Amino acid sequence: MDLKFYRQPFSAWRLSESKVNTLKYAGMLFALSGTLLLSACSSPKSTAQTASAQEPSSDNTANASQIQQKYQVEDIATFNEPWAIAKLPDGRLLITERQGKLKLFDPTSKQTLDVQGVPKVAYGGQGGLGDVVVHPHFADNHWVYLSYAVQGQGDYGAEISRAKLDLSNPQQPKLINLEKIWEQVPKMSGQGHYGHRMLFDYEDKLWVASGERQHFDPAQDMTSNLGKILRLNEDGTPAEGNPFAGQAGVAQQIWSLGHRNPLGMALDLQGQLWIVEMGPEGGDELNLIKKGANYGYPLVSEGNHYDGRPIPEHRTRPEFQAPAISWTPVISPSSMIIYQGDQFPLWQGKAVIGGLSSQSIVIVDLTQPVAKEVQRLDMGERIRGVLAANDGTLWIIQDGAQGKLLKMTP
Template sequence: MHPRTILLPALALAAACSAGGGGNAQTASGGDGAAGGATDASTAARAVPAPAPFVATPVATFVEPWAMTFLPGGKQALVTEKKGKLKLLTIDGATAIDVAGVPAVAYGGQGGLGDVVPHPDFARNGLVYLSYAEAGEGDTRGAAVARGKLVLANGGARLENVQVIWRQSPKVSGRGHYGHRILFAPDGHLFISSGERQKFTPAQDMNANLGKILRLNDDGSVPKDNPFADKGGVTAQIWSLGHRNPLGIAFDAKGQLWDMEMGPEGGDELNRVVRGANYGYPTVSNGNHYGGEDIPDHDTRPEFSRPALWWTPVVSPGNLIFYSGDMFPAWKGSAFIPGLSSQSLVRVVTSGSTAREAERFEMGARIREVEQGPDGALWLLEDGENGATGRLLKLTPKG
């Protein structure tokens, strides 16, 4: 394989964005992220267009890639393909082999194999966590999270002792809004983002775990100090509620949890996620229903927590990370959001519970995932939607 280096320009931000996606970023300032904490939203300052300070080098190609993660040691990564394949990749791109033992997935629409994350103590226990769409009875589906031990032997790779540790409840019809991002907290708790499956009302239903951010122990059991632990059942799993399709969850350098979620027609949201808070969907949103039916804005219902930043037109987020590397020192502490319809990489600066869009780089393709590599480089997965291929790109500084 002979990687080809690509030079990429920057895209103007906010109201200067083109029709290819992006949007007028809005920011809510003040407050602590709890209900009613933010003041009226105002138009975010426009960033000055500038050349991208990186080169993008293609490393490998996958069919409908959805997520990736680096394994300890920095020489290997796992990449999921939506149709159900898990790939073990050497970082230099020389080889990518299939990992056996992956659970069967309900492929179609937005469903299939989703996120992949190693256990924080992977070097000792070898555990890998996968999320995926799972078929139910009749014409129903739901997200699930399973874990298994990654075993490398005789030039191959497989998952052993795979166990499902979490499921969306209830399973419903349709093939959208699974969410199912996986994140380990600094203290070892497991967070899962759960979309409302395009059913709206489950996001406010405390007897369903749809439209929620969930907090579990690493084995799927419920921590005793969860905000609704005394309620039992799936309610006990809930950390926050009122989410639509949360496709990115990440902790910043101060240990604050954030989520990035797709809005309806407009109103993509970046939220600082607070224990027990309700973010209002579908009662409020800064977007509208598809077809133009109005949804009241957040500022009409101060009892709901409001986004730190929102976009109309939308970014269409793939995931969310906070950068902590040294390769791009000016970006340390910044959040990065890959854009699908916006075909972009968006850099966001946060301060306390506030946020603003700082830069946006045009990538020329739908970007599903951004990850930070072991050496501080940024890695991007192109979406490769509808059975197409998407490249894995490594971003390094120019020069």
């Protein structure tokens, strides 16, 4: 199989999907019980916008109960290729820029400072400085965690390091005691599908979304931690109780497998883990993550290969876990939170998903057994990240060289 095409940078093969979205959504309004609802049009593969957690459906958002939460957006600041956003207990923000800078932004004074001591990153393709998360007990230990792409012996992979954020000099924040705690195994050619999103749960376990690096097979290979969702201790070691703890090597890190390029992770109000990941040509997925489950990629998908070769759908292989929702046309998910604030009451407990090619924020009701898209916000720009502020308003970062930090309020 010729993999060259699949290893192209993100921008090279998602552009056409953006055009598809623009064309296929334009003017397609259907009346349902007197209410105008936005619906995606059909394509040869499944166009599921709403589906059960066990079997994808061909229903679209026209079958979902739509909501109309009102909001307004304000431009706050501008960053150079921002990728991730996190908050400190006092409300200040940490924002990563892909070329290797970590910014500390104060929403009150609007001051932006460079944080010193960031590890060297491999910038290019989809690579660079990636995610940033703050330890749940940051007030006591000052740990922050960074994920980023590195190059070694000609090939590439993601790493995670943690460091203490030293704020003793108000004008010169810096990282100290930097230590690498995790890496993708093995390193691979190309600079795509790192994934490398991170999330701490309510038991202080560190969850890592690891992409399959556009190499397909690693997602099913238990000697690799690529194409997997991983559950680690705060120091990067495998957490006790993982489903493959009895196996050797990186298998001890693995919680679930068969993932493509997971770029959003969030816990719902019941503590269940959800991820959103990019499909191939169609078939972006929202998945409820179950212990030891196999989500099937590249053996099954709701999308097809970019050269037109079909991939069997989940319904043909019931041993694989099907997505809760799949999107065709794609939304190109970049990030996700599950909203728990009170500023946007209609979004309470719902997933808030950033969209790149769709230039949108997608709201999903996670109510079981059927999850449904219930609102889509046209943002007019590629959305890279979403974060709930301490007061329940939302911080949003756009993608790109002049990516804006936006504040969303009711």
